[in-house]
Amino acid sequence: MNYRQFVLSQSIIFMASSMVFPFYVLLLRNVGDSYSQFGWAYGLFALTSALSYPVIGKWADQSGDRTLLLFYSLAMAFILLLFPLVTNVWQVYVLQIVMGVLGAVQKNTEKAVLARRADKKQVGADMGRYHFWTSIAAAAAIIITGYLVDFLTIATIFYIASLLYAWSGIVIWKKKKAFS
Amino acid sequence: MKAGLFICVYAALFAASFYIYNQYYASSTVEDAGHLLPARVKEIEQADGEETLKELVKQANQIGSYLTIAGMQHSQGGQTYYPGAVMIDMKPFNKIIDFQPEKKEITVQSGATWDDIQQHINPYGLAVKVMQSQNIFTIGGSLSVNVHGRDIRHESLIDTVQSFRLLKPDGTVIRVSRTENADLFPYVIGGYGLFGIILDVTLSLTDNELYEKKTKELDYREYSRYFQEEVKENRDFKMHLARISVAPSSFLREMYVTDYTTAKDQQLLKDYETLKKERIVALPKLFLGFSRYSGWGKDIFWDIQKQYMLEDNGAYESRNNVMRSETDFMTYESSTKTEVLQEYFVPVDEFVGYIDDLRLVLQKENDFNLLNITIRYVEKSDQAVLSYAKEDMFALVLLINQGKSKEGVKKSERVIRKMIDVTLKHRGSYYLPYYAFPSKEQLKTAYPRIDEFFRKKQQVDPDDRFTNHFYEEYSK
Numbered sequence: 132m133n134y135r136q137f138v139l140s141q142s143i144i145f146m147a148s149s150m151v152f153p154f155y156v157l158l159l160r161n162v163g164d165s166y167s168q169f170g171w172a173y174g175l176f177a178l179t180s181a182l183s184y185p186v187i188g189k190w191a192d193q194s195g196d197r198t199l200l201l202f203y204s205l206a207m208a209f210i211l212l213l214f215p216l217v218t219n220v221w222q223v224y225v226l227q228i229v230m231g232v233l234g235a236v237q238k239n240t241e242k243a244v245l246a247r248r249a250d251k252k253q254v255g256a257d258m259g260r261y262h263f264w265t266s267i268a269a270a271a272a273i274i275i276t277g278y279l280v281d282f283l284t285i286a287t288i289f290y291i292a293s294l295l296y297a298w299s300g301i302v303i304w305k306k307k308k309a310f311s
Numbered sequence: 312m313k314a315g316l317f318i319c320v321y322a323a324l325f326a327a328s329f330y331i332y333n334q335y336y337a338s339s340t341v342e343d344a345g346h347l348l349p350a351r352v353k354e355i356e357q358a359d360g361e362e363t364l365k366e367l368v369k370q371a372n373q374i375g376s377y378l379t380i381a382g383m384q385h386s387q388g389g390q391t392y393y394p395g396a397v398m399i400d401m402k403p404f405n406k407i408i409d410f411q412p413e414k415k416e417i418t419v420q421s422g423a424t425w426d427d428i429q430q431h432i433n434p435y436g437l438a439v440k441v442m443q444s445q446n447i448f449t450i451g452g453s454l455s456v457n458v459h460g461r462d463i464r465h466e467s468l469i470d471t472v473q474s475f476r477l478l479k480p481d482g483t484v485i486r487v488s489r490t491e492n493a494d495l496f497p498y499v500i501g502g503y504g505l506f507g508i509i510l511d512v513t514l515s516l517t518d519n520e521l522y523e524k525k526t527k528e529l530d531y532r533e534y535s536r537y538f539q540e541e542v543k544e545n546r547d548f549k550m551h552l553a554r555i556s557v558a559p560s561s562f563l564r565e566m567y568v569t570d571y572t573t574a575k576d577q578q579l580l581k582d583y584e585t586l587k588k589e590r591i592v593a594l595p596k597l598f599l600g601f602s603r604y605s606g607w608g609k610d611i612f613w614d615i616q617k618q619y620m621l622e623d624n625g626a627y628e629s630r631n632n633v634m635r636s637e638t639d640f641m642t643y644e645s646s647t648k649t650e651v652l653q654e655y656f657v658p659v660d661e662f663v664g665y666i667d668d669l670r671l672v673l674q675k676e677n678d679f680n681l682l683n684i685t686i687r688y689v690e691k692s693d694q695a696v697l698s699y700a701k702e703d704m705f706a707l708v709l710l711i712n713q714g715k716s717k718e719g720v721k722k723s724e725r726v727i728r729k730m731i732d733v734t735l736k737h738r739g740s741y742y743l744p745y746y747a748f749p750s751k752e753q754l755k756t757a758y759p760r761i762d763e764f765f766r767k768k769q770q771v772d773p774d775d776r777f778t779n780h781f782y783e784e785y786s787k
């Protein structure tokens with residue numbers, strides 16, 4: 132995995148996640164009907180993330196960033212296939228827990244990669260460029276999806292997002308000159 | 312190598328998810344205008360012809376599946392579907408089969424809407440005799456609940472039906488009229504889709520006329536007398552509606568009435584006969600919106616609505632246009648709330664006492680968000696077995712904003728049952744196409760022939776081939 136692959140895959144991931152999450156809220160509203168259920172769904176996500184960070188941190192140093200990022204992308208691609216089939220609040224809770232763990236994997240590893248690469252003099256500029264590309268991807272995705280939902284069902288959005296996650300995985304997977 | 316494996320597995324799971332979704336989730340979760348009973352049905356079948364319908368009934372009999380019939384699904388208590396049953400969508404079954412202007416008769420397939428009929432007959436100077444205030448409903452759905460509307464001279468819909476053809480649960484087709492298979496006539500009309508599929512219907516029509524609209528304010532204590540002496544007795548009065556305030560400052564006291572009287576100069580009709588389209592509704596929608604949230608909003612909405620109607624005094628409108636009034640401003644979307652209707656019938660001479668009792672009940676219910684009450688008149692019509700107009704009645708339509716959650720339903724149910732008790736106490740009854748809030752006892756009091764109705768259903772459809780929420784809820 133070289134840096135370009137990394138940025139590309141992360142941009143795709145941001146696209147996929149920013150497509151899903153605003154509309155994920157719509158799904159939650161169809162399934163659950165109270166703000167407390169809403170609170171629980173997001174609370175569980177944050178809580179499992181929090182609990183898994185320490186473990187993941189150690190893991191990252193052992194098994195390598197690429198493996199973890201790949202794991203994240205592929206796992207998300209699979210998980211999203213379940214979203215359209217959700218009918219019950221408890222299923223949302225389970226998904227939120229799994230995604231809490233996965234989210235922690237992604238965040239931690241992403242930062243680890245950036246930190247390992249950091250060239251001491253121009254960290255700021257590098258970070259700026261990285262966030263620029265990934266945020267542009269996210270913004271584009273949110274706007275486009277806003278139009279798409281008028282034509283497609285929420286389920287279709289989940290399927291598209293799943294494909295994007297799979298793509299981001301394949302981008303990292305491809306053998307390229309090792310990451311400098 | 313590994314990547315290849317991943318792609319294969321992923322593709323397989325993707326296809327599986329997509330298949331399951333489409334098979335069980337996407338197309339088959341249905342709900343009606345009440346939004347309180349989403350349900351997963353077995354399949355939705357399109358009624359694209361008489362042969363298709365016969366085949367559907369035959370198949371259901373062979374494999375033992377259950378059928379429900381859906382028109383526009385503006386009923387609100389699951390009368391058009393049931394979990395696990397096949398739902399037949401009648402909307403495509405909407406042709407005009409025969410039209411004889413000189414005999415003032417039309418025969419249409421039951422999925423046609425009133426709008427379809429109006430478009431067809433308006434150029435011939437004809438109009439429908441009895442229908443809802445709006446024209447968005449199917450003929451089959453309207454027959455099956457036996458509707459009534461603004462017209463005050465033609466009783467209920469059943470009184471305007473000449474005959475219809477019925478696809479029975481055993482798969483045979485019969486003609487039903489007051490002389491042919493006459494025993495079924497008063498059951499199928501107002502029969503909530505439980506006796507088979509109404510295929511086509513022959514209705515009698517009347518002349519399209521030009522009306523002059525007259526609106527005035529009244530105190531609720533004058534209303535019965537006003538109606539009986541000034542409206543009912545005067546043959547020029549053809550249609551009527553009224554509203555009673557739900558705004559805090561005039562709650563169930565102030566009213567306004569709107570009458571449609573035959574215009575002196577019928578020559579003018581040609582200037583008014585073009586069928587109107589839905590107008591821009593942003594303003595009424597906005598004010599109705601305010602009234603959902605506060606008593607203050609309700610006061611404003613009431614004043615503006617009344618003012619608007621009073622200013623329109625003396626305006627001309629064709630009969631066909633009076634029978635296609637706006638609905639768009641009512642559309643309401645919310646994830647947690649919904650708007651439901653109730654309709655109560657009360658004898659004309661009981662009105663004042665009834666409103667006083669209703670006020671006593673509602674004044675204690677601050678949480679009950681009542682947005683509108685429209686009043687119409689239905690003449691005694693006891694042909695249908697499930698007839699609601701046991702005598703000459705005022706019909707009060709209530710629009711209620713409530714939560715979709717279980718608690719929301721419970722809260723409404725408590726207040727609605729109290730209101731129905733008050734209604735029954737005044738020799739009244741309530742309308743059945745709405746949500747199943749009323750108790751079984753209340754149903755029995757309002758509809759004394761309900762047992763007879765369910766017995767006939769058993770006789771015509773011993774296997775319960777046709778079912779729906781209403782039937783499952785109240786007959787068992």
Ligand SMILES: Cc1cc2nc3c(=O)[nH]c(=O)nc-3n(C[C@H](O)[C@H](O)[C@H](O)COP(=O)(O)OP(=O)(O)OC[C@H]3O[C@@H](n4cnc5c(N)ncnc54)[C@H](O)[C@@H]3O)c2cc1C
Pocket residue numbers: 344379380381382383384385386387390391401421422442443444445447448449450451452453455456457458459460502503504505507508509510638652744779
């Ligand atoms: C905004 C609004 C305004 C309304 N105003 C009025 C009014 O002014 N006056 C009034 O009387 N009612 C009024 N109603 C009630 C309305 O008339 C009924 O709900 C009516 O049934 C709606 O017609 P539909 O085509 O939506 O029927 P659906 O809701 O689709 O069906 C109603 C019933 O008819 C049965 N059915 C439908 N088609 C057939 C068929 N071909 N053969 C056998 N059974 C069939 C169904 O199984 C079901 O039991 C109003 C409802 C709403 C939501």
